[in-house]
Amino acid sequence: MSGDNVVLARNTDNAPKSDRYAQTVAFSHYNNFSAQLPLDPATGKIVAGGAKEQAEQCLKNIKAVVESIDHAMTDVVRITIFVKNIKDVPAIDEVYKTFFTTYLPARTVVAVAALPMDALVQVEALLTNGEGTIPNAPQSGDLIKYTNNTHNAPLDPMSTQIVAFSHYSNISAQLPLDPETNEIVVGGVAEQAAQCLKNIKAILTSIDVPIDDIVKVSVFLKDLSDIDAVNEVYTRFFPDSGIARAVGYMPARTVVEVAALPMHALVQIEAVVSHGDGTPPQAVEDRHGLIVEANSTDAAPKCKFSTQTVAFSHYNNISAQLPIDPATGKIVSGGVVEQAEQCFKNIKAIIECVDHKLEDAVKVNIFLKNIEDLDAVNETYATFFPGAPARRVVGASTLPMGALVQVDAIFGNAEGTPPIV
Structure with missing residues (x-):
């Protein structure tokens, strides 16, 4: 990746680890957290209890990662809460208020069809990174x-x-x-x-x-x-x-x-x-006066309602990719492995069209028709993202065009976007 910014992935033993993703990936002025499941880091298992207890464990895990990189919960700018049952939100909010007592970040709450490990709750955070990621030079x-x-x-x-x-x-x-x-x-x-x-x-x-x-x-x-x-x-x-x-x-x-x-x-x-x-x-x-740079390539599927990648400052924001063959505009043949591979190929084509590469990924979001397909997707995933960016996985009962998988991503943009001249 060009420029001086670096992708900085970090993990702590005080929160659940995975060889598929990093707990937090910092780039420029943000820390992108992987979605946290309600796992006890000592056992790797879902904690006992219901949604309230699971939400508390998710937030404990986030707090552990936050503190491991010398930040505080007041540095969180966005929280995303995924629940299995929307009726659990009031109970989750009781716990939530104990973690954010003086300041409330931006927030999204949705109920999804399924979560990994049959969890009832999954929580994701985006944090500030005031020091930035230029080595040996405070930004x-x-x-x-x-x-x-x-x-x-x-x-x-x-x-x-x-x-x-x-x-x-x-x-x-x-x-x-x-x-x-x-x-x-x-x-x-x-x-x-x-x-x-x-x-x-x-x-x-x-x-x-x-x-x-x-x-x-x-x-x-x-x-x-x-x-x-x-x-x-x-x-x-x-x-x-x-x-x-x-x-x-x-x-x-x-x-x-x-x-x-x-x-x-x-x-x-x-x-x-x-x-x-x-x-x-x-x-x-x-x-x-920084410029918003929007780009699309014929090497990936186009949509009249979105741009494939929109860069601003030090990030490239990628539209969700379906397993569509750009040459035919149709879903590729095969099962979830072939579909996941096509999603990743499309993302690769998009990021390469703006002179970046897959190693610049800081966050990947995967939406699955069947959460049980995650192991199969992981095999393909590892061949495209060996650097283990931050990650989120949720189950969606229906995806556009009847797809089995859909993927979006955030990439670093080391050179930034230029000011208006």
């Missing part, structure tokens, strides 16, 4: 974390609407709530999707950021067959500005069917946003 020192809420979007007692650090802003997943009533809007999935995006736009407007500064969107759908209706609404919001329309800019995107969403919502939308101004004390010349 910016103790950067400030910015948090913001606006009454023009729904307020949640368990999360902050948007948390900015360095050159990225992380928005809590938005439900289709009317901010005046805090209730789900009237109508079906189209109306709900529009409200989710309105809430995201309101949050961004409150910090003077346009919606076209979004680099990655994750759409969580209760019923995947609703995607056409969501897409119709989606194109009303993206692209938004004249400049974005001129180039046809669409953020990177992942669409996942979930088992359930909070408040019985039909859709929930999460966004990651570029933050060109950075957070102090970054020098003005290091932070103003």
